[in-house]
Amino acid sequence: MFEGLMILIVCGGDDPGGAQLRRFGAEAGLLIAADRGARYCLAAGLAPDVVVGDMDSLAPVELDELAGRGARLVRHRPDKDQTDSQLAVDLALEQSPASICLLGAAGDRLDHSLANIHLLLRAARRGVAARLITGAGDELFLVGGEFELTSCAGRTVSILPFAGRASGVTLEGFRYPLNEAVMEPWEPYGVSNVIESARAVIRVRAGWLLIMLLRPDLA
Amino acid sequence: MFEGLMILIVCGGDDPGGAQLRRFGAEAGLLIAADRGARYCLAAGLAPDVVVGDMDSLAPVELDELAGRGARLVRHRPDKDQTDSQLAVDLALEQSPASICLLGAAGDRLDHSLANIHLLLRAARRGVAARLITGAGDELFLVGGEFELTSCAGRTVSILPFAGRASGVTLEGFRYPLNEAVMEPWEPYGVSNVIESARAVIRVRAGWLLIMLLRPDLA
Numbered sequence: 001m002f003e004g005l006m007i008l009i010v011c012g013g014d015d016p017g018g019a020q021l022r023r024f025g026a027e028a029g030l031l032i033a034a035d036r037g038a039r040y041c042l043a044a045g046l047a048p049d050v051v052v053g054d055m056d057s058l059a060p061v062e063l064d065e066l067a068g069r070g071a072r073l074v075r076h077r078p079d080k081d082q083t084d085s086q087l088a089v090d091l092a093l094e095q096s097p098a099s100i101c102l103l104g105a106a107g108d109r110l111d112h113s114l115a116n117i118h119l120l121l122r123a124a125r126r127g128v129a130a131r132l133i134t135g136a137g138d139e140l141f142l143v144g145g146e147f148e149l150t151s152c153a154g155r156t157v158s159i160l161p162f163a164g165r166a167s168g169v170t171l172e173g174f175r176y177p178l179n180e181a182v183m184e185p186w187e188p189y190g191v192s193n194v195i196e197s198a199r200a201v202i203r204v205r206a207g208w209l210l211i212m213l214l215r216p217d218l219a
Numbered sequence: 220m221f222e223g224l225m226i227l228i229v230c231g232g233d234d235p236g237g238a239q240l241r242r243f244g245a246e247a248g249l250l251i252a253a254d255r256g257a258r259y260c261l262a263a264g265l266a267p268d269v270v271v272g273d274m275d276s277l278a279p280v281e282l283d284e285l286a287g288r289g290a291r292l293v294r295h296r297p298d299k300d301q302t303d304s305q306l307a308v309d310l311a312l313e314q315s316p317a318s319i320c321l322l323g324a325a326g327d328r329l330d331h332s333l334a335n336i337h338l339l340l341r342a343a344r345r346g347v348a349a350r351l352i353t354g355a356g357d358e359l360f361l362v363g364g365e366f367e368l369t370s371c372a373g374r375t376v377s378i379l380p381f382a383g384r385a386s387g388v389t390l391e392g393f394r395y396p397l398n399e400a401v402m403e404p405w406e407p408y409g410v411s412n413v414i415e416s417a418r419a420v421i422r423v424r425a426g427w428l429l430i431m432l433l434r435p436d437l438a
Contacts, residue, residue, distance in 0.1 A: 106329060
């Protein structure tokens, strides 16, 4: 889908499950696990290249197994300012990847899910395309500028302004199109739009849009 | 907790369950159900004062029962710009309440959860204190200005800038205090703070903070 290095980051939220991990793991040039995410990798038969975090969610026997399978362990102190996911994203950005994919980054803890969405902006500001795939298969990513969606006709998509006002918002190929619209944070009217064309375009002149592309089977 | 009219809005996300509905229902001066939320109310033995939405999630027999129990039904067409939750919040704001509480507003659909968090800003800009309680009992609200938390010592709280940069951020009575800090949207370092004092203060000079107060039993 993308040219260049894709880095998969497996976070310690809800377990993405073996099928999802192996599917995205097969595309990834580098696999980074954030703390408990390493456990999900091992259970799926994947060996992370790097494990980062305070390691407070991993048992000594797991750390031994990870090291034995060649993982580099990057341990931070527990009272750090960053979440384990942020440490993983920063480590990934050091490799200048073309894209980053976050799994296990959404789930029960809504605060962690939201913080992980903020990490998409951390990557985007560095010019790195980043997306977060929920356990259900919903795909979240940010658009600042222009983005083309292909082969997504029929899929439901929600669009919200992220980190402030988004202006000059144009949606082409959607059931509810927009033309140079302003989306204010207190006016979340972009929920449950539908892609109608084989080629749909999202454009924003100022600000960021959070795109939530729902899993294909969800009308 | 608050003086004046408290309006409870029950949305159509995950079912908050009877115990939570009855607890908050008892405090509310007005109960508004957004579409499917009305079903949750009926199951909990509560009759909404108003049901608003496109009614596409409710069966005719449920609509009859709601009307029979005195609910005002405010039906909108399905291809509206607003979500059912937004219609409910706008209806609530017309009553000039002191506060609004949203239940059933978070759950499986992350896009709906996020849009509902944006609705907190819709209320806050009108000077109405609004909070969203997740099914797990986590409490989300926005602070623009100053807010005092009492009787919350020991509870975990996550703080993120909302809708852009937050500056002049001061946290007193927290394990990780801040003093006139700037929180950028790409730097989500406010996750998993802990309240340490019987009286904790959150202050922000410009921008908005999203406060996520985790349920009491969650360390």
